[in-house]
Amino acid sequence: MTHHRVSKAGTGFTNDPANSFTPDAPYYFDPDVYRAEIRSIFQRNWTYFCHASQIPDEGDYLTGDIAGQSVYVLRDRDGGIRGFFNVCQHRAHQLLSGTGNVKAVIRCPYHSWTYELDGSLRGAPKCEAVLNFRREDVRLKPVGVDVIGGFVFVNLDPASEPLSKAVPHFGEKLLAMCPEAERLRYVTRQDFAIKANWKVVAENFLENYHSFYSGPAHKQLSDVIDQDSYRWTIEGKVIEFLGKGGTAEMLPYEMKGERRFTGRNDGFQIVFLWPNMAFLILPGASMLLVFLMIPDGPEATVEPLLYFGLGTELDAGTASAVEWFNNILGPEDVEIVESVQRGLHSLGYQRGRLMADPACAEAWSEHFLHHFNSLNIAAIEATP
């Protein structure tokens, strides 16, 4: 079984969540596993990049890193969004940085080669004098781009099937949660640098078992969600959680904002898209939160929390929800996952029993972790 060698999940992680153990500890820190995941998961699947409203005008661009690769997306002349590896085809200098507008052409800062917005080479100084230099042979290397509900996703493999085809129910669920998604505007962000493997962070995000027990902010979280109505669906790469919200008296933030999203659920909702993205709404708050768990080394994760609203400012009630999420709940979870990461190295730990309800029908059940890791391991196995 090659996947046990590559993923190091071990034999305790079996197909049946109800009888499974967790993956073995090295799965969460071994550099070989990390490299395999970057290659098999993050360099071949769709990941979040930005919202289309962040590059509204022709020539607007935004750069970013995906799986260690510098990439940019840009608004083309026809209004569409394209994406490219951010590297000059001459001697590999980076083309763009940060965010901005490229006006007429993209000019490489090193020897001033210029590229059209569509990635073709417009000019290279002295190229007329160079033997057999054919401008039309030079093109920037594209990445796959798909826009769903206004959110821009990138796939480093340009030949990959569009996200909207590969995972059609993702867009359906996102838009059912927030029909206004295309009109959203970026408002603010909070970034956590976490000393834990990205899967430890994702698992903690996906399981509700700890919510009842692990600290004062989590007690508050269990009041944010009306537990009796809490439901979920697992459908391939998408896991959806939804429930009614707690009453205004129970919420740990002020619920005085007038809700302006028209989704079918006005409570708590998460649409998780494998491998590392979650789209989330909180009861009584008019904002959509994009929650990312970005691998930054075998034992480091960057976790941006990106807030989007219907304008560029949040009403006071929504702002107080953001404040609670950023400063109360977020730090409590960071402490948890960093403790877990240290514990995974303990000589006194190898694996633990996965706490799954046999029918996988209970909100506390850890079968979400099992599903998540099954997808991770399958992706590694499927990569030649």
Ligand code: FES
């Ligand atoms: S590396 Fe870009 S022009 Fe030389």
Ligand SMILES: [Fe+2]
């Ligand atoms: Fe948590």
